[in-house]
Structure formats: structure tokens, C-alpha cells
Amino acid sequence: MSICITSTGLYTPPYSISNEELVDSFNQYVDKYNKQHEAEINAGEREPLEHSSAEFIEKVSGIKSRYVMEKEGILNPDIMAPVIPYRQLGEEMSIMAEMGLAALQEALDAAGLTGKDLDGIIVACSNFQRTYPAIAIEIQHHIGMEGGFAFDMNVACSAATFGLAQVVGAIKGGLGKKIAMLNIEICTAHLNFRNRDSHFIFGDVATATIIEELDTPKGFEIINSKLYTQFSTNIKNEFGYLDRSEFLAAKTAMYPDINEPVTDKLFLQNGRKVFREVCPKVSEIISTHLAENNIDSSELKRMWLHQANLNMIDLILRTVVGKDADKSIAPTVIDEFANTSSASPVITFHRHNEGLNSGDLAIMCSFGAGYSIGSVLLRKV
Amino acid sequence: MSICITSTGLYTPPYSISNEELVDSFNQYVDKYNKQHEAEINAGEREPLEHSSAEFIEKVSGIKSRYVMEKEGILNPDIMAPVIPYRQLGEEMSIMAEMGLAALQEALDAAGLTGKDLDGIIVACSNFQRTYPAIAIEIQHHIGMEGGFAFDMNVACSAATFGLAQVVGAIKGGLGKKIAMLNIEICTAHLNFRNRDSHFIFGDVATATIIEELDTPKGFEIINSKLYTQFSTNIKNEFGYLDRSEFLAAKTAMYPDINEPVTDKLFLQNGRKVFREVCPKVSEIISTHLAENNIDSSELKRMWLHQANLNMIDLILRTVVGKDADKSIAPTVIDEFANTSSASPVITFHRHNEGLNSGDLAIMCSFGAGYSIGSVLLRKV
Numbered sequence: 026m027s028i029c030i031t032s033t034g035l036y037t038p039p040y041s042i043s044n045e046e047l048v049d050s051f052n053q054y055v056d057k058y059n060k061q062h063e064a065e066i067n068a069g070e071r072e073p074l075e076h077s078s079a080e081f082i083e084k085v086s087g088i089k090s091r092y093v094m095e096k097e098g099i100l101n102p103d104i105m106a107p108v109i110p111y112r113q114l115g116e117e118m119s120i121m122a123e124m125g126l127a128a129l130q131e132a133l134d135a136a137g138l139t140g141k142d143l144d145g146i147i148v149a150c151s152n153f154q155r156t157y158p159a160i161a162i163e164i165q166h167h168i169g170m171e172g173g174f175a176f177d178m179n180v181a182c183s184a185a186t187f188g189l190a191q192v193v194g195a196i197k198g199g200l201g202k203k204i205a206m207l208n209i210e211i212c213t214a215h216l217n218f219r220n221r222d223s224h225f226i227f228g229d230v231a232t233a234t235i236i237e238e239l240d241t242p243k244g245f246e247i248i249n250s251k252l253y254t255q256f257s258t259n260i261k262n263e264f265g266y267l268d269r270s271e272f273l274a275a276k277t278a279m280y281p282d283i284n285e286p287v288t289d290k291l292f293l294q295n296g297r298k299v300f301r302e303v304c305p306k307v308s309e310i311i312s313t314h315l316a317e318n319n320i321d322s323s324e325l326k327r328m329w330l331h332q333a334n335l336n337m338i339d340l341i342l343r344t345v346v347g348k349d350a351d352k353s354i355a356p357t358v359i360d361e362f363a364n365t366s367s368a369s370p371v372i373t374f375h376r377h378n379e380g381l382n383s384g385d386l387a388i389m390c391s392f393g394a395g396y397s398i399g400s401v402l403l404r405k406v
Numbered sequence: 407m408s409i410c411i412t413s414t415g416l417y418t419p420p421y422s423i424s425n426e427e428l429v430d431s432f433n434q435y436v437d438k439y440n441k442q443h444e445a446e447i448n449a450g451e452r453e454p455l456e457h458s459s460a461e462f463i464e465k466v467s468g469i470k471s472r473y474v475m476e477k478e479g480i481l482n483p484d485i486m487a488p489v490i491p492y493r494q495l496g497e498e499m500s501i502m503a504e505m506g507l508a509a510l511q512e513a514l515d516a517a518g519l520t521g522k523d524l525d526g527i528i529v530a531c532s533n534f535q536r537t538y539p540a541i542a543i544e545i546q547h548h549i550g551m552e553g554g555f556a557f558d559m560n561v562a563c564s565a566a567t568f569g570l571a572q573v574v575g576a577i578k579g580g581l582g583k584k585i586a587m588l589n590i591e592i593c594t595a596h597l598n599f600r601n602r603d604s605h606f607i608f609g610d611v612a613t614a615t616i617i618e619e620l621d622t623p624k625g626f627e628i629i630n631s632k633l634y635t636q637f638s639t640n641i642k643n644e645f646g647y648l649d650r651s652e653f654l655a656a657k658t659a660m661y662p663d664i665n666e667p668v669t670d671k672l673f674l675q676n677g678r679k680v681f682r683e684v685c686p687k688v689s690e691i692i693s694t695h696l697a698e699n700n701i702d703s704s705e706l707k708r709m710w711l712h713q714a715n716l717n718m719i720d721l722i723l724r725t726v727v728g729k730d731a732d733k734s735i736a737p738t739v740i741d742e743f744a745n746t747s748s749a750s751p752v753i754t755f756h757r758h759n760e761g762l763n764s765g766d767l768a769i770m771c772s773f774g775a776g777y778s779i780g781s782v783l784l785r786k787v
Contacts (some may be wrong), residue, residue, distance in 0.1 A: 398556070
């Protein structure tokens, strides 16, 4: 019996924002902010904000555009967040469920399956729009599963590989034979569009991956996985249910700094430290994973890496495979999608899994907040 | 090789609140509310709130008291929420990590292990105080694990059994041999203490369960698990990261109704529907699970059930085992702890796993929001 990825599906949001559009809005915000705080800035009591540029963004990240679920609010310098109307739970489908469902339907169609064939759904991503009931259970309902289980898990940007590893475990533990793993990300809703260092980083998307236990393998066989985590606060988002209790203790209103360029309640990172600390660790984990499977890095035909930053992808490829490694081994989608957190290695797989021969070895690798790193070893059937 | 629960640990919060104390505060709030809205109430435009009583609470739930992380704020009729000072992430240990660590240390001590022996930690509960980095990874750091993985998952009240099933899968999938599954609940922070139907339901607690793959089994062998979910909005908590986007769309402040007796942003349930729909389904899942393992319900020596409500526990016991079933088969801790969400079946196991003989069969079963139901079949070694 083999456990295989038999198909994937991709939901692409309706709008795209170019770097130029984003920077135009950001620079308007900067001008307003500096004017509003002119007296303090002139008195040296507050740092002025700096303009950004499309060239800067592309140079440091490789990102040219990002898809978003809502565009006007993000680009309005007085709002700078997606404006998403509330949907009555139980009467309308939740937005995360809708996105996931579209990706899942595409993946099921590609695998020649329907919702009735599924035994389980795991939604693995970096944020959830509610505490309960689980988004996965809402999708289970709408896709027409009969029985089975569904649940949500959060491993930030590494959720896809951790999710795949959990699916494999669920199959080996006898919980089912056909399980879908979904990554649904509205990253723009927890992104701080007023923060010059990170406002350009993320995009929205949803992916679905179908994993099946099969007598006759097809697609990509999952050989095994290696998961690694190490505590770091260099990437964080402290939004959570204790906020009310903490604001009561601080005797402030709820979220007094939510519209500031720096707030703990939205995505916040120390990008330089992350780059310096995560890249070598990711390379080490992949290399160790290969060594544990007696695979030489020269045998690696494809690496579907987390798309956080083009320079990170280049560095990891060169460290693992060699400094003259063919860039086509680690394909990228970051220019079009930006960083889509958990979904990014799956989009990359979805777009770039052709051209491999039977028996070819490949790695899907995610990394991000936690820190968390997951490496899944695959063999083309 | 066997996969066994080899120990558990329990962290009990520093304070306890009796029904009498809770009702005294609640009734003060009711009087203030009715006085504040006197004109509207007299004009028939608003329903007055009703007093509660300690007897009512005990009669409908079996709860006599609950442990809490903070007491004064909850009992202050002008606050009615735990007041918990913010701790600087990375400089001080997070409160959820601290609670989980205490339970984990007790469990490790009982198993004769240290943090270095662990390969993974899963924190499975109904709410997380932040989005990332994961609470599990913070605990991994503080318990002194060397390498390994950790992540958070949320399956509301069913998180313990779903967590156990994931641990078994992780072991079978080769991710590790010794894994801890933690349930950390500060339920009082997402409870609406202004809601007469539910203000008494929850308490705070943390539990830890050590699961080991062993040549020579000990403790309780995990035979297998059955997980089931079915979408329902009868138990919900819609707090989440899209709230900002939704309040922007609604053009309101953040959380305008957070201090009302009914708000979607805290725990909210239709208790009667839940009772009517969940009890028969739980009984059916346990009975099916036993039948799939060719076990007659008369062979079941112990059921560690989710402690949501004493009447539910009685009904499930009688439905599964028989109407004259010995109540000691399904021990309870709800009188002392109230409902502690994911942790409750583990507390019940922790307190009441003595008196079984080698080979005796038992079930740990959780159920709750989603709906989600998990049944884990255990054999006393």
C-alpha cells in the first residue's frame, strides 16, 4: 500500500494588486502620517515614516503582485485593510469555507473523486476566522462528505507540510483512506499595510491536496516527512482570545494600536533575523532528511519550497543542491502570488509538477513562524 | 510494538469560584442592567434579564464550582471577565505555556521521563492566545526538548481525543516515539459571564498526556480511535482575525457588543438543541466503535467522558451500557471543575483510572462544538 498525493486544486482570489498600486497607497499614508505628526517629528520626538517603492519591494522579495479577496480597503490610505462584510454563520457560507471549497472541488475533479469519497478533511493554515465550529467541518458539510472527520490546525507558514504529515499519520492510524488537506489564507486580513518592512509580503489564496492510500500508486508517493520546530518570537502575531482580558488589565479600549505601523496584534517580523536564522536551518533539515533516506542531493529533481522570499529560495537551493544548481529545480510563484503562507509550496507544486520521470525524487518544504520547518519526501510514480 | 498512554499530569488554577459567588455577582449585574434599561423595559422594548440561582446551576449541569486563573474580574459585576495582564512575548512565559508546562512536568515525572525524551508536543484545545508562534513550540522550548516538533490544533471540546488520534498517527508515521498531548484551557476568557444560560459552564485547567511507543506495553494501550464531525452552529465562538475586516465593513468600533449578554464573539450555544442532538450521536459513535472492535458494551469497564453536563453523562452511560448501568463506569469531575472543554476527559482519566484489571477495556470520549465527537479505545495493560 502506498500513500500518494493524487491531485491538487487552487483557488485564486478575484483581485490582484501590483507593487505600484500598493506603494502609491502606502506613500499617501506616509505623507498623511508625517503631516499629522509634524510637530512631534520636527521636535525630534517621533520618527517620520519613509516612502517605499515598487523597485525596493521587488529587489528584497521578488514579489511583483499579490492576489487579494478585497482590494479597495487595502488601497484606501485611510483604511489599509481588506473590508469584508460579515456573513451570518450557518445561513451563508463563511468566506474561508468558500475559498477552500473551490480549491477542494478542483482537486476532487482532478482526482476523479467526489466529496462522498473523502474520509477526512484537515484545514491547516496560519489563521482562522473563528474559534469554532471548525472551518474544516463547514467544508466537510458543503462538499457532501458522508460521515468522516474534519478539524483545523495552525502551524503558520509550515501548515501544509505539517498537515500532510498528519494526513499520513491519520491514514496509517486507520482513520481513513482518502483525506483532503486544505490551506486557506486571507493573509491580507492579518497583515499590517502601514508597516513598510512587511506590507507587501502577503497575498490571499486557497489550495487543496488530495492524499489517498492506494494499492496501485499514482501521482506522487509520500515516502516520509521530517518536522522540526524551534521557539522564536521573530515572526509573531499576538491576536488572540486573551486580548480582552489583557486590555481590561491595561485599562485600554480593545486594540488601541491596531492602526499603527507597528502592532503586536497583526503579523510582525524581524525580517533580517528570520533570513539569517531560518535559511541555514531549512537547508540543514532538508539535507538531514535526504541523508536519513540515503539520498544524495544530486538525486533531487524538484524542490517545492515555501515562497517567502526569492533570495531565501535561491540560498536554500544553492546550499542543499550546490552553488551552481539549476534554478528550475526550485520553481517559484512568488512574483505572481507573493507569500501565501501555508499555501505557497502547494501552489508551487500545483503549477510546477510536470516534466518529472517515474521514480524521480522531490521535496516539498515549508518554513516560517514558530520557527517551524517541514520537509516531505516525494517520489514521482 | 504498542502505543500507550503512560502518564498524565494536571495543572489546577489557583482560584475556585462557587456557584453562590458566581450567582451573587451575576444577580448584581442583572439588577444594574435592568435599572440601566428601566425605561425601555417598562415600554416593552427590551426584555429584562432574570436572576439566576446556585440551585438552578447545579440542577441543570451538576456543577458546584470551577477553577479559574483570575477571580476578581470575573466576580466584579462591572467587568465580568478575567483580568489578565499582558506578558511580553519572549521575555516572560505566556500564561498558556506556563499552565501547560506545569501539567507536562507532572506527567513527565510520573512517566519517569524528562523533556529531552520527548519527540513532539501537540497542544490541542479550544482556543489559543495568539496566532503564532505556537504555544506548543513555546512549551517545547521551556521543557528542554532537543529537536523534535510541536504544533497547535483546535477541535474545541473534542481536542483531546482528536489530539490523541493525531499522536498515534504521528508515531505510526515515524515522526517520533514519545509525544506529549496537552490540553490547556482558559475557558473563562471566552465565556460570557453576562449570559444566564452559560455563564456557569466553564472552568480553567491544563492537562498533559504522555503517549509512548513501547516494546513492553504499560499504562493504557491505545487500540484505535474513531473520529466524527458534523457541521452545526449550535455551539459557536466567532472571534477571529477577520473581525477587523468585518467591523470595518460594518463601520463600527471593534467589538461593540462584547459586554452584552449575547455576543457572537464569545462562547454561545443553544444548550437544549445541543443536548438533544449530541447525546444520541455520541452514544451511537461509541456503540459503533465498540461494534467495529467486536466488543460488547458489557465488557466496557470505564468511560472517561467529556464533562459538559451531568445529565448528558448519565444519558450517554445508560444508552451505551444499559439503563441500569453502574454509575462508577462513567466517573465525573464536573462538580469540582465544571466543563473544562478539551481537558475534561483527561482530568476524569487522571483522577479515576485506578481499580482496573489488566486487559480491561475502556473508552475516552469527547464531544462538543463542530459538532465533533472522538472515541478512543483503551486497554489496561
